[in-house]
Amino acid sequence: MDFMMNFLETLGTIAFAVSGAIEAMKKQMDLLGVIVLGMVTAIGGGVIRDIVTGEIPPIAFQNPTQAKVAIVVSIVVFFLAMFLTRHDILTNVSWANAVLFISDAMGLAAFTILGFVVYGYSMICIGFGQGISPLVSRCWGAKEKEMAFALRKTTNKMLFMIGLIIAIAFFVAGKQYAGLFGCNNKVADMVATGFKIYAVTFLTMGYNVVNSMYFTSCGDAGSSAIISTLRGIVFLLGFTLVFPAILGMTGVWLTAPCSETLTAIIAVFLIRKQTGKRKCGELNG
Numbered sequence: 001m002d003f004m005m006n007f008l009e010t011l012g013t014i015a016f017a018v019s020g021a022i023e024a025m026k027k028q029m030d031l032l033g034v035i036v037l038g039m040v041t042a043i044g045g046g047v048i049r050d051i052v053t054g055e056i057p058p059i060a061f062q063n064p065t066q067a068k069v070a071i072v073v074s075i076v077v078f079f080l081a082m083f084l085t086r087h088d089i090l091t092n093v094s095w096a097n098a099v100l101f102i103s104d105a106m107g108l109a110a111f112t113i114l115g116f117v118v119y120g121y122s123m124i125c126i127g128f129g130q131g132i133s134p135l136v137s138r139c140w141g142a143k144e145k146e147m148a149f150a151l152r153k154t155t156n157k158m159l160f161m162i163g164l165i166i167a168i169a170f171f172v173a174g175k176q177y178a179g180l181f182g183c184n185n186k187v188a189d190m191v192a193t194g195f196k197i198y199a200v201t202f203l204t205m206g207y208n209v210v211n212s213m214y215f216t217s218c219g220d221a222g223s224s225a226i227i228s229t230l231r232g233i234v235f236l237l238g239f240t241l242v243f244p245a246i247l248g249m250t251g252v253w254l255t256a257p258c259s260e261t262l263t264a265i266i267a268v269f270l271i272r273k274q275t276g277k278r279k280c281g282e283l284n285g
Contacts, residue, residue, distance in 0.1 A: 014237060017042040017070040021077035031078050038074030043067055073237070080241050113178050113191050114198060118256075121166055125206040128155050129213035136217035149275075152214045159206025167199035190249075197253040204260040211267045215274075223270045227263055235259035 020041025024034040043066055047058040060067055132151045139148040170177060174195035178188040208231050215224035236259045243251030243258070 013042045013066045013069050014073050014240070016045075017073040018077055018240065021074040022081075024074075025078065025081050031075070034078045035071055035074045038077065039067055039070040042070035042073075076237070076241060113181055113187070114194050117166065117170060117177075118198075118201070121163065121202060122205065122209070124162060125159055125209040126213075128159055128206070129210045131155075132210070133213050133217045136214055140218050148214075148218065152210065155210050156207050159210060160203060163202035163204075163206055167202040170195040171199050193249075194253045197250065198257060200257040201260050204257075204264040208260055208263050208267055211271065215270070218274070220274065223274070226270065227267050230266060231259050231263040235262055 017038040021034045021038035023041075024037040027033075029037065043060045046066075047060050051058060132155050136148045136151055139145065139151070174192040175188045177195075178191035208227055212224045212227040215221070215227070236255060239251075239255040239258050243254050245251070247254065
């Protein structure tokens with residue numbers, strides 16, 4: 001749960017930092033101005049909240065991690081915007097309007113409605129991963145590695161089936177689901193479109209979450225960190241900055257599916273690498 005809360009907090013910081021940095025770019029501010037506005041937008045609200053609730057000094061000052069994230073994101077936005085406009089990939093700041101779709105009231109509503117399903121499924125994935133972690137650790141320590149492999153494979157298959165059911169259900173009835181929240185037709189159409197594009201995420205998210213926890217249980221923290229970092233920061237941030245600029249709203253919806261799918265492909269290679277080492281060890285033994 002702590003990991004998920006930290007992940008969501010970081011994701012929110014990135015989103016608000018991007019929004020603030022883009023507004024600064026639209027006002028033709030320099031790099032310093034972009035960084036300041038991006039950071040203030042990302043953590044300013046939290047600082048005010050902490051002061052009002054008596055949390056002195058504010059959490060952002062006690063642990064500057066989110067401020068560092070906001071600074072890095074603002075710098076990336078600045079140089080990416082310079083690159084895109086300088087090479088005429090996009091003109092002016094039209095790309096900014098696409099990214100700021102997330103900040104729009106209807107866009108935010110659509111993402112929130114979709115987020116309920118994504119959050120629920122992610123909790124299922126984490127639950128399965130945490131459930132097999134002690135078993136995998138025990139099997140690995142007892143040299144019963146085939147059992148550990150079997151646990152991972154079975155769990156991945158179960159989560160794939162659950163994800164497939166969710167993907168099909170909301171692919172077909174996404175608009176009806178949005179209607180449960182009392183939203184207007186435009187938001188419902190956004191949600192329906194989003195679910196159709198986002199559906200792939202439900203097929204690969206479980207695979208990535210379980211494999212990350214599996215590697216941790218096997219004592220391979222490096223592979224676990226690679227999976228978590230790629231899906232949660234590198235790919236997600238990169239696609240968030242690039243896709244909306246090129247594809248508009250469709251690009252916004254594509255960020256998570258592409259992040260999860262590419263991470264899953266890399267996870268397959270990591271699994272094969274581990275399996276290859278095991279076979280070599282058996283031959284040498």
